[in-house]
Amino acid sequence: MKTTLITGASSGIGEAFARRLAAQGENVLLVARTEDKLASVCNELGRANDISAQYVAMDLAETDAAARLFEETKRRGLEVEMLINNAGFGSMGDFTAFDIERDMKMIDLNIKALVALTHYYLPQMRERKSGTIINVASTAAFQGVPYMAVYAATKAFVLSFSEALWDENRAYNVHVMALCPGVTQTNFFAAANTDKPPMRAMQTPEQVVDTALKGLKRGKSHIVSGWANYLTTETERLVPRWLVARIAGKAMRPKYGENR
Numbered sequence: 484m485k486t487t488l489i490t491g492a493s494s495g496i497g498e499a500f501a502r503r504l505a506a507q508g509e510n511v512l513l514v515a516r517t518e519d520k521l522a523s524v525c526n527e528l529g530r531a532n533d534i535s536a537q538y539v540a541m542d543l544a545e546t547d548a549a550a551r552l553f554e555e556t557k558r559r560g561l562e563v564e565m566l567i568n569n570a571g572f573g574s575m576g577d578f579t580a581f582d583i584e585r586d587m588k589m590i591d592l593n594i595k596a597l598v599a600l601t602h603y604y605l606p607q608m609r610e611r612k613s614g615t616i617i618n619v620a621s622t623a624a625f626q627g628v629p630y631m632a633v634y635a636a637t638k639a640f641v642l643s644f645s646e647a648l649w650d651e652n653r654a655y656n657v658h659v660m661a662l663c664p665g666v667t668q669t670n671f672f673a674a675a676n677t678d679k680p681p682m683r684a685m686q687t688p689e690q691v692v693d694t695a696l697k698g699l700k701r702g703k704s705h706i707v708s709g710w711a712n713y714l715t716t717e718t719e720r721l722v723p724r725w726l727v728a729r730i731a732g733k734a735m736r737p738k739y740g741e742n743r
């Protein structure tokens with residue numbers, strides 16, 4: 484059975500993807516840690532649409548989680564036609580004050596799980612000459628972001644990785660795209676233990692999903708969600724990288740710096 488696999492689908496952007504794709508008649512497989520939330524979203528989506536909505540509750544930051552998920556989809560007879568690598572989290576603050584275990588977990592989830600899931604599902608898509616992978620990066624991917632150093636670096640990885648695979652897989656009719664949202668109204672900041680987003684949230688998760696679907700139609704290698712975010716990322720390319728980092732540091736220090 485053809486299915487769209489969405490990681491981090493228990494809230495925010497991932498849940499918005501699940502709702503939109505289910506409404507379009509696509510079967511979905513939702514993955515996150517919070518089982519009761521996944522179960523309730525699946526029940527609702529299955530009832531409201533003529534589709535199959537399934538879930539797997541697991542911590543994708545665990546070693547071998549991606550391999551276990553791949554085996555589970557095989558066991559359920561699911562053909563993953565679209566993979567949305569969306570699960571991720573961030574941290575704000577001075578790098579020296581970060582909990583190293585949390586940083587390592589962030590790298591495990593934002594980078595390692597995303598690479599591993601792509602590794603497992605991409606060959607099948609190439610064989611079938613059809614498939615789509617959306618990797619959720621961020622506008623933070625375009626520059627070093629002081630006081631979000633590790634998070635921004637994980638997203639720079641996601642953007643670079645996705646753009647490379649976009650070209651490698653065009654000949655196989657497999658579309659790989661990085662989705663780059665700016666500040667969006669989700670649980671992201673609460674999960675990062677802050678009540679202070681770097682700026683006012685400019686978009687809803689639904690708007691981010693709209694952008695992603697437009698990007699897919701246009702065959703984009705990456706897409707930035709929101710005009711203001713797009714203009715910012717384009718303007719950054721015209722100024723020296725050190726200056727971009729200095730300006731970002733000036734904006735972030737009062738909220739997340741040592742002497743805030």
Ligand SMILES: NC(=O)c1ccc[n+]([C@@H]2O[C@H](COP(=O)([O-])OP(=O)(O)OC[C@H]3O[C@@H](n4cnc5c(N)ncnc54)[C@H](OP(=O)(O)O)[C@@H]3O)[C@@H](O)[C@H]2O)c1
Nearest residue numbers: 491493494495496515516517543571621666667669670671
């Ligand atoms: N919101 C923003 O401003 C913003 C901006 C740019 C990019 N992004 C990116 O957008 C993506 C989605 O985030 P969001 O904004 O929608 O935040 P969110 O509401 O906090 O959603 C994060 C999702 O990831 C899941 N998740 C977290 N840790 C996990 C783990 N170890 N294993 C499996 N699932 C896990 C969470 O579910 P459980 O807790 O149930 O596991 C949740 O479903 C992330 O990659 C984020 O970096 C967000």
